[in-house]
Amino acid sequence: MATITAMSPLRARLALKAQEAFVCRRCLHGPPSTSPSFRLLRNPRATLPVPPKPLRQPIRNHSRTQSTISSAHQPSSPLAALSQTISRQAAPSTTPQPSSFPSTSTPSVAYWLLASATSVFGIVVFGGLTRLTESGLSITEWRPVTGSFPPLDPQTWEAEFARYRQSPEFKMLNSSMTVDEFKKIYWMEWTHRLWGRVVGLTFLIPTVYFVARRRVSARMAVKLVGICGLIGFQGAIGWWMVKSGLKDDLLETGSHPRVSQYRLATHLGTAFVAYLAMLWNGLEILRENRLVRDPEAGLKLLETLRHPSLRTFRRSVAGLSGLIFVTAISGALVAGLDAGLVYNNFPWMGQNILPPKREMLDPFYSHTPDHSDLVWRNMFENPVLAQLDHRVLATTTFTAVLALWAYSRYSPAVQKLLPRSGKMGMLGLVHLVVLGISTLWFFVPTPLAAAHQAGALALLSGVVVLGGRVWVPQRTVRLVRHAVEQAQGKSGNLVARRGPDAMMRAKIARPVSV
Template identity: 65%
Template sequence: MASVLPGIRRAAPKLSKDFFICHRCRSTPSPTLRKVQALGNGFRSNNVRFFNTAAVPGANPNSVFTKASPLASLSQNIAQTGAKEHGVKQSSFPATSSKSVAYWLLGSAASVFGIVVFGGLTRLTESGLSITEWKPVTGSLPPMSAADWESEFTKYRASPEFKLLNPHMTLEEFKKIYFMEWGHRLWGRFVGLSFVLPAIYFVARRKVSKSMAFKLLGISGLIGVQGALGWWMVKSGLKDDLFAPGSHPRVSQYRLTAHLGAAFLCYTAMLWNGLSILRDNRLVSNPARGLEKLTQLSSPQLSFFRKSVAGLALLVFITAMSGGLVAGLDAGMIYNEFPRMGKGFAPPKSELFDKFYSRKEDGSDIWWRNMLENPSTVQLDHRILATTTFTVILSLWAYTRYSSKVRAALPKAARKGMLGVVHLVLMQAALGISTLIYLVPIPLAAAHQAGSIALLSGVLVLGNRVWVPRSSLRLVQNSLKQASGAKPVGPKAMRADLKALQRNGPIVRSS
């Protein structure tokens, strides 16, 4: 009997109150029992803090009121019950997403990086129009028999590309370009499935924060839009009425750029959110150190640099999109010299703004149509944007190196990130000039396209190292409040703290 009593004492506080009431009293409670229950409810709502040793100054950690004691467990159960009775709702999503989600997002970004480069190879080998139908499910398998291959080849022979460019193509030659396009489409399906299915799992298992769950939903939708844009782009090269009669059959440069832009946006969202999750986990793991780091990044001396990095990311994106227009118009096949274009640094004005591209009698559209449809003007635009990007990056690097205030305030990781961006832009400039001079060879052109997304990656990594998001600041402050037993920080207080942090340094609210 003596050996049983300790177990009963340990289990008693965890038992429900109904365990000590008979079945008859539970079904028809007496007035006395109602008073006892009401007294217990009032005790739970008003005096629950008595058992919270974290809130009692000078509490003895070895007393009976510690978390390890049965009475402390009972107080926690009472507190949870009281919270439910008073309608206090707690989110089932965690405050920070799991690191596994970050690694999965970075892996998905790497897959998108690969498909962008492979898509460039598909375009450079003129394989993109080899499959003339869009079958999201049944198109996952290539032709399996000679009859299937002959059927696909017959469909391709009816396309403008075969009639005008490849009238002598054999079936074996057709298979080569077919497998290029089929591989690109299959990779696209893999990107979609490898993102959507794990996203559903992570959200269902509450491995992500609530805000991240909505972001994953947005990226999933963007992947679907990207697939639709891909077929919309291919469709533009299969109809004679979408390009001038007798001209080189090609997809619309507008649709090609839209398809490329959607891929860049998918990649940016995956990479940025993956890096953000890893950063938040590092900050929360050591809140005091994290607040110190955020304080350093919130220095007024870095305000201009942070904004410049954000503008630089937009500039790199726009430059890459202008490269999509160059690719869609084959504008890299003219003026294969640098830095001059013919006799000067720019073609004559009459060539840059040719009336041939205007579709209105009054010529009101001559400016923007030449900017987007004239190969000479499009190449000049790309040169100007690329040169501007190159100059801005070198200027920012010089600013961080020779400004004593910025150099002292900028963390070491950010300085390394800035230097990495400089190396990437030097490589990208060399690839771009080489691609132009050597008449767009496939290896150099593919490397140049890969360099554009690599440069964007470097700028995003740099931005992630110097940016101070409000959500990260709130996570760090709430971690500090939980450690000190104070109330969590709300959105309004967090915004006020962010402003004060930029002016005065760390803020630690008292409870």
């Protein structure tokens, strides 16, 4: 610029005209008073103001390095900046992209899962009432869509009643039944099936919504899809069970018209698995969110639960849950065989604690000439031995619950390390285990029999809740540790952004506590 001012006025004007071709648009279209060419044209002898030199200040090595790197990458012209932008967009990213699913599911998913589990609990109890009132075989067809609409006129009711008159149950037990009596059992079974459809829809639609909106983790999304498939499979098993009581060729000769005890146990077991999956995952989501909310306290709790002194207690809870599940399934075999009507006193079975050996191992139930299947056939098909097995399993469960409670109460290490929530869960499990013996004493009345089945599911729920409070999944530990690292990283980044001078000012301004 100094060479321009040394030229003649005419040559200076021509040189400035050529220079303006390389001046940015902001300078060209700005106010004339701020344009360097305007100032030089007005006074060719004038010189442009030289920017002041920066004051020499001590700069740290890392700051100098960062400023050098940033100045080296700073574009020298608008075209260079555009070229750098295009190259960044064209270059493939080498860093792994994070998953679109969050690390933890939202609490609303947990509340929905617990509400669905409550609905499944209700339909299990209502299904027991349907069986006790012998209403399960009143609908002889399986229509998943059109079966949602009940008969609304006398002609439709007569058609339904005509189909029921072809079933073995009507021919052998209810040959004198009228249409009005048929309506009572029909409404029971229709309500049970409609409730099952409602459970399926209220689980499928929210699952699609939560997965599509990324309200659940990737792992939880897979679990929800699996539970949806389990619910659909449960409906198919229900019809497979009912079908066993509608055909003569599926019934044993001279037997009472009822569904197969094997299919009944499968139907009930699948419902239990679906219920427990909803309950466990709902509680797991709430627990993860609670631990991540305060990660330092959560990590301390998890480290306490992972103490070697609690290992035996945790494994005992897992074994107890399996024992309770097997006991409940054996109860389904008793219900399918009507074995509760054989012996109605407890703990005696007749005159002794054990029934006669001839009744327990009856050759009538063996299907092979050499009686090689005598034992297992009697266990699953003989009402006497099926009831004895259920009594033994129930007594073992009762003893195991009390023994585990005593271990948690009187073991010094467990008493010290077990959190308060675990102690309350153990005490609730003791309260739930005392229900059931009165069912036999009063000759299996319908209300007490339904309460007996509800008590079994409640006991299973209690041990699952207890297990969720003392079990420590590795994934939960990783989530809490990651939350702790993130919290520590945020505090470290805050100190780095503020710098030593800002931290010194904050220390000076901080009031001194007396």
